[in-house]
Amino acid sequence: MLLLQIDTALIIEKAILISVILMGSLGVAMYATWAERKVAAIMQDRLGPNRAGPFGLFQPLADGLKLFFKEEIIPDRSTRFIFILGPCLAMLTATMTSAVLPWGPDVEMFGRTVSLQVADINIGILFVFGVVSLGVYGVMLGGWASNNKFSLLSSIRAASQAISYELAMGISLIALLMMTGSLSLKDIVEQQHGFWHDGYFTWNFFKQPLGFFIFLICAFAELNRAPFDLPECESELNMGYHQEYSSMKLGFYLFAEYINMFISSAIISTLFFGGYNFPFMDKVQAAVPGGVFALACVGALMTKVVCMILFFMFIRWTLPRFRYDQLMKLGWRTLIPLALVNMLVTGAVILFTMENPKPSEKKTTEQIETELKKAQAYNGKVN
């Protein structure tokens, strides 16, 4: 028998947290479909869904039910395994990103300190990038396996768009990371504590406005949302990469898109708008018990996320779609040079206003050097 030393309480705690986050993101994505239709309707002076329940609130349930009961068609000449793998990958990568996001401050519960973050790894934001860069496989494989030229064209568009905009996104983030000095999302959020400190805003949006705009545009492109929804542009490609899909597989693709929108709104709020921090939070913390304060923090984050999602929707129903060469030109010739300039300026400002390095940092450098010397000495012995 294997004797594994596992902290059972920790496992239970994380399992509960993961299920709550998963259910939460599915729920938000579900109602994002409803909100999108309502927003579109209001902006076009229509009523929108209003039959199922009050204000059409049961519409997403009806849609989901409809998708489940539709006939499942797998094209004869498709590559069957990869055809099924496509939507699974899209869903998997959409839900994986939420693991490193801090949803709230630590809570004291049943004598334990519970962290409202599934995993605080010290490369949090890079993990997000890793998962996002894998996200394109769902679209690519699905489009290829359908054995349809429109699907294939659309998936190739999606891949080249994603790769082009990932570059500008990464470079715009480097400027931000130079200021925070940490890749951990928890650290980044804690540095933006409150709203006002030492005569300036603490939120990164006010320190990196250009970086934020570049990041936002790239987020639109990565999400395949209008005005960058070229992979599914109806007028050129019929329906896009999910043309051959039916039933719940199609549902997975559509749903993954909304989950991605929720998660990227949460990431933008975390990076640039202070995450779960809100103005006067210290006074609130002193006045109410810890659990209520944590709930208020989660509520603040959710408010920011909902505002971000609404903003995504307003843009979709306002701007027309880009042409493909315009998209590439914007990405390569405008956003990347702009992000590089932003990075250089940020670096110069940090260099000229930097204080002396803290003693704790010096120590770690020395430690590394001794470790390396030890390794070299060991090498010498072996040789």
Add this chain to the structure above:
Amino acid sequence: MDIYSILFWVLSVMAVGCALGVILSRNPVNSVLFLILTFVAISGHYILMNAQFLAVVNMIVYAGAIMVLFLFVIMLMNLNADVEPQKGQMVQLAGVISGGVLFLIILAALKTAATIEVNPTSTDIGLIGNLGKVLFKQYILPFEISSVLFLSAMIGAVVIGKKEPGQDLPRSEEKAVQQ
């Protein structure tokens, strides 16, 4: 057997199995998918050695960018199992023998090479802060030289990809076909 060695064995079996899948599968798209899984397994090994940065960069660069380009090319050229040229038995035999000899040489070279002993559970040399300090203090010159190499490769790619003035390739080809 602790959790560390269980994970190690699972990841190792996955890495070797998927690497075999890369060369054994007939369909090039399947090969690419197996290669991605191999990268995932190798990233898992990095995480076991507490080198989180390397693991994630391996995922972003290799699995996320390079393999997407591979897949791109394979999809555009529509390479399938039935298009693949079948090689004769002699060629296959020669391949196996030369590959085996190469494997033997690498094994012999690695056997006598010196290795740095790293305690996999307690070191934090792979964390991003320490890695950056080592790169920019100890190995600054090689690091800068390799970045210049990358830059020149990038410029070379742009030069090759650029259309020469007056050259309009697709139309001239069309004309040639018509004539």
